[in-house]
Amino acid sequence: MKITAIRFAKLTVPLVTPFKTALREVSFIEDLVVLIDTDKGQVGYGAAASTPIITGDTHQGMISIIKYFLAPKLIGLEIENLNHICHVIQSTVVANRSAKAALELAVYDLWGKLYQAPLYKLLGGGSSTLRTDITISVDGIDKMLADCDTAVKQGFDVLKVKIGNDLQQDIERVKAIYSGFSKHAKIRLDVNQGWNAKQTVFALQKLESENIELELVEQPVKSDDFKGLKYITERVNTPIMADESAFSPKQVIQLLEQNAVDIINIKVMKTGGLSRAIAIADITAQYQAQCMIGCMLEGSIAVAGAAHLASAKAQQITKIDLDGPALGQFDPVQGGVEFKGPSITLSSAPGLGITQIDGLQHIDNGVWPA
Numbered sequence: 001m002k003i004t005a006i007r008f009a010k011l012t013v014p015l016v017t018p019f020k021t022a023l024r025e026v027s028f029i030e031d032l033v034v035l036i037d038t039d040k041g042q043v044g045y046g047a048a049a050s051t052p053i054i055t056g057d058t059h060q061g062m063i064s065i066i067k068y069f070l071a072p073k074l075i076g077l078e079i080e081n082l083n084h085i086c087h088v089i090q091s092t093v094v095a096n097r098s099a100k101a102a103l104e105l106a107v108y109d110l111w112g113k114l115y116q117a118p119l120y121k122l123l124g125g126g127s128s129t130l131r132t133d134i135t136i137s138v139d140g141i142d143k144m145l146a147d148c149d150t151a152v153k154q155g156f157d158v159l160k161v162k163i164g165n166d167l168q169q170d171i172e173r174v175k176a177i178y179s180g181f182s183k184h185a186k187i188r189l190d191v192n193q194g195w196n197a198k199q200t201v202f203a204l205q206k207l208e209s210e211n212i213e214l215e216l217v218e219q220p221v222k223s224d225d226f227k228g229l230k231y232i233t234e235r236v237n238t239p240i241m242a243d244e245s246a247f248s249p250k251q252v253i254q255l256l257e258q259n260a261v262d263i264i265n266i267k268v269m270k271t272g273g274l275s276r277a278i279a280i281a282d283i284t285a286q287y288q289a290q291c292m293i294g295c296m297l298e299g300s301i302a303v304a305g306a307a308h309l310a311s312a313k314a315q316q317i318t319k320i321d322l323d324g325p326a327l328g329q330f331d332p333v334q335g336g337v338e339f340k341g342p343s344i345t346l347s348s349a350p351g352l353g354i355t356q357i358d359g360l361q362h363i364d365n366g367v368w369p370a
């Protein structure tokens with residue numbers, strides 16, 4: 001099965017409630033969808049989110065790098081040579097990880113279709129059902145408590161609470177949420193780089209002294225502050241997780257060699273796709289470190305590959321933050337991974353199993369070859 005063309009489309013889904021972090025606020029999931037055509041009539045689907053504040057990637061940038069640099073090298077390649085195709089994608093340009101993630105995902109989808117098996121089975125096999133946490137956006141305490149209440153009533157038993165825009169208020173937010181919901185759900189925090197190392201130690205030691213047991217705290221400090229992460233990890237009992245600090249296998253090795261963090265958050269938009277996400281999961285296994293699989297604010301196509309990987313690497317990936325699709329008002333994708341409240345169900349159809357996508361806005365000048 002040979003690659004014959006690459007097309008692009010946009011897919012937009014309004015959110016139930018605005019998504020607010022210490023870095024940004026958005027009201028829509030807006031993904032770039034990448035469609036790979038083949039000589040056998042099969043189409044591979046991939047998608048990527050534009051999160052320039054974290055990855056530096058935009059839809060226009062992704063289209064340009066794929067259309068003018070990556071697509072010309074991919075046309076004519078055989079899907080059965082998956083590793084070669086991933087090597088071409090990874091080595092033709094540096095950075096541009098979201099574009100690489102979308103392309104790789106469409107190639108993995110076709111690989112599953114070629115061998116007539118769902119992706120998670122080809123990746124090693126695992127359970128067809130998973131559970132995700134849900135994100136509670138940073139907001140006024142009353143709104144955050146109301147969002148936690150809704151989430152717990154929907155069956156979520158892990159709350160990922162966004163904080164990081166005001167240290168004192170953050171401490172009050174965590175205390176209020178812990179007191180209201182720790183009997184019903186585990187509480188993990190995501191500071192999205194909003195504190196510095198000393199503030200983090202102050203806040204976590206204070207919370208620990210009040211017997212607040214957090215499951216973990218994600219990316220408290222700036223992405224390049226590895227020393228800060230180590231300083232924190234040495235001084236608190238709460239497990240510390242790297243997110244924006246951990247894009248590449250090399251960064252993950254550095255973080256784990258330095259004992260700077262306890263847990264790594266793997267996201268395909270940071271790694272540049274499934275091939276590097278698999279490499280990172282394997283590296284963490286060597287260090288006996290745990291992993292979370294996470295996502296950006298992405299829809300169900302983009303998150304699908306991460307869900308298949310989480311199933312196949314369940315021994316290593318022990319925490320799941322794949323709630324992007326659950327935050328949308330609806331899912332325009334049929335037949336792929338189903339996201340219903342905390343439950344994620346993988347399709348038994350080949351590849352990602354996508355049968356229909358409603359509301360795709362095709363990008364006319366985005367076909368290669370033209």
Ligand SMILES: C[C@H](N)C(=O)N[C@@H](CCC(=O)O)C(=O)O
Nearest residue numbers: 051135294295296297321323324
């Ligand atoms: C959506 C997911 N739960 C999440 O919080 N992901 C990111 C932020 C993504 C974004 O801004 O799009 C994270 O920091 O973990």
Ligand SMILES: [Mg+2]
Nearest residue numbers: 190218219243
């Ligand atoms: Mg994070």
